Amino acid sequence: MTTEGDEALLRSLTPSVLGILVRRGADFAAAEDAVQDALVEAVRVWPDGRPRDPKGWLVTVAWRKFLDAARADTARRRREELVDEQPEPGPAPSVDDTLRLYFLCAHPSLTPSSAAALTLRAVGGLTTRQIARAYLVPEATMAQRISRAKRTVSGVRFDRPGDVATVLRVLYLVFNEGHSGDIDLAAEAIRLTRQLAAAIxxxxxxxxxxxxxxxxxxxxxxxxxxxxxxxxxxxxxxxxxxxxxxxxxxxxxxxxxxxxxxxxxxxxxxxxxxxxxxxxxETDWAQIVEWYDELVRLTDSPVVRLNRAVAVGEAEGPRAGLAALAALEESSPGPAGPGEPVPRHTAVAAYLHERDGDLATAARLYAEAARRAPSLAERDHLTRRAARLNARGRL
Structure with missing residues (x-):
């Protein structure tokens, strides 16, 4: 068996090796399959002695796996002609190839969930089973999601710089999934973001x-x-x-x-x-409000404006916060669309009314937010707050 150090090294090398194969002409799906085969080979032979150039070894083995698969597929003769013209594999710079892989996995043609899964698979080096357990879905479901994502990006060519903002949103999406199964997605997102920050x-x-x-x-x-x-x-x-x-x-x-x-x-x-x-x-709420003003300028996001109302309520008092909340409602009239923070908005209103001493209104709003909460933990938290205020009102 490979040691924990070997496993960590293999995961860290996966994106640059995959990026090299893609740059040399392999489509993404075939390259990813070849790299996975090379990782399996490493697990088999490295316990007898890790190579002096682990990355060069993986590139060589993965490239040979890809060539073998290409040559075995007679329906893809044009690809075989292409790859045979490529130079012999060997050590190569990793930064540019790794960046290309980040951008590829966050391609705008992918849904956010598919981009996150593909990033964990291709850049993070996780197995499909690990990703499925982390997202609490069947392994077959995750395999289909990753397979579709690989097919989607297989024909993508990099003739212009990638979108850093999209990559960052995907990594933050992974981070916010937290920890379930045997993989800590928050820690994995930190590792991948640290790698990206060092490379760009x-x-x-x-x-x-x-x-x-x-x-x-x-x-x-x-x-x-x-x-x-x-x-x-x-x-x-x-x-x-x-x-x-x-x-x-x-x-x-x-x-x-x-x-x-x-x-x-x-x-x-x-x-x-x-x-x-x-x-x-001792929280510096006035400065936090200033930073939220910067965020509003940068994003003009309803969620940011909602969080700003909370900060205003802390810095200037709950009635100022309620006024900021009312201004937010006036600027976005009508019912909220899919994905908009309705439970969060109601919970913020409840909190500010509680701070202002209107316990009956706060309890009613907490209960309403609880009924629409996106998770069991949030529902239970909001329900407890409503119950606590109702109990205080009966005293």
């Missing part, structure tokens, strides 16, 4: 990495042992990971110093202000 001269990947680290630092305090949600204001800050906070703030400062502000840097700045406050009472 752009401050936004660093901003996303900082944001992930700062959010991840609060993870141990975010739920109770029985899985109940713990709001930020009630979390035990002694359980926050100070090392991750320090690293995240350091990365953020370096990114902001480049004076090319983006949405993930602004979000990370808000997270840093929360992480930097020794107590919830």
């Amino acid at each position: 001269d752009h401050p936004e990947p660093a901003g996303l990495l900082a944001l992930m680290l700062l959010h991840h630092a609060r993870r141990a305090a975010r739920t109770t042992p029985d899985g109940a949600l713990v709001p930020l204001a009630e979390q035990d800050r002694g359980r926050w990971d100070t090392r991750a906070i320090a690293e995240g703030i350091g990365i953020l400062r370096a990114a902001l110093a480049r004076d090319r502000l983006g949405e993930f840097q602004a979000q990370a700045a808000i997270a840093a202000l929360h992480a930097d406050a020794p107590t919830v009472e």
Whole structure:
């Protein structure tokens, strides 16, 4: 069996090896199959002695696997002619090839869920079974999703730079899936974002990495042992990971110093202000409102405006927050469309009414938000808040 060190090395080398095969003329699906075959071969032979050039070994074996498959397919003679003209494999620069792979897996023709799954498979080096367990779906379902995604991007050629923003959104989507099965997707997203930030001269990947680290630092305090949600204001800050906070703030400062502000840097700045406050009472809410103003300028997102209303309520009082919430409702009249944050909006209104002392309205709104909550944990949390206020109202 391979050691844990061998397995970690294989996963780290997977994207650059796959990227090299794609650049040399293999379509994505065939290249990915060849790389997986090479990884299986490595698991078989590396225990007897790891090669001196592990990446070169994987490239050579994967390329031969691809050539064997191409030659065995008589219906693809044109591809065989193409690959036979390519140079002999060997060590090659990895940065550009790896970046191409990030962009390919986040191609706009893919749905967000397919892009996330393909990124975990091709860039992260996870098995289909691991990804399926992490997303709590049958392995056959995930295999079909990944197979369709590979077919979709197989004919894509890179004749222009990829979209960094799309890649970052895919990585953040993976991060927010959290931890289920035997794979910690949040930790995996941090690893992949760290790799991307090191490979590209752009401050936004660093901003996303900082944001992930700062959010991840609060993870141990975010739920109770029985899985109940713990709001930020009630979390035990002694359980926050100070090392991750320090690293995240350091990365953020370096990114902001480049004076090319983006949405993930602004979000990370808000997270840093929360992480930097020794107590919830010492949170610099006025500065958080300023950063939300920057985020509104950058994205004009309804979710950002909703979060800004909460910050205004903390900085200037609950009635100011309710006024900001009312302004948000006026700027986007009519019923919310699919995917819009209706339960979150109602929960924010409930919180601000509770802060303002209107417990009956707050309880009613918490109950309404609970009925529409997107997860069981959120539903239970909102239901408990409604019940607590109703009990106080009967006293």
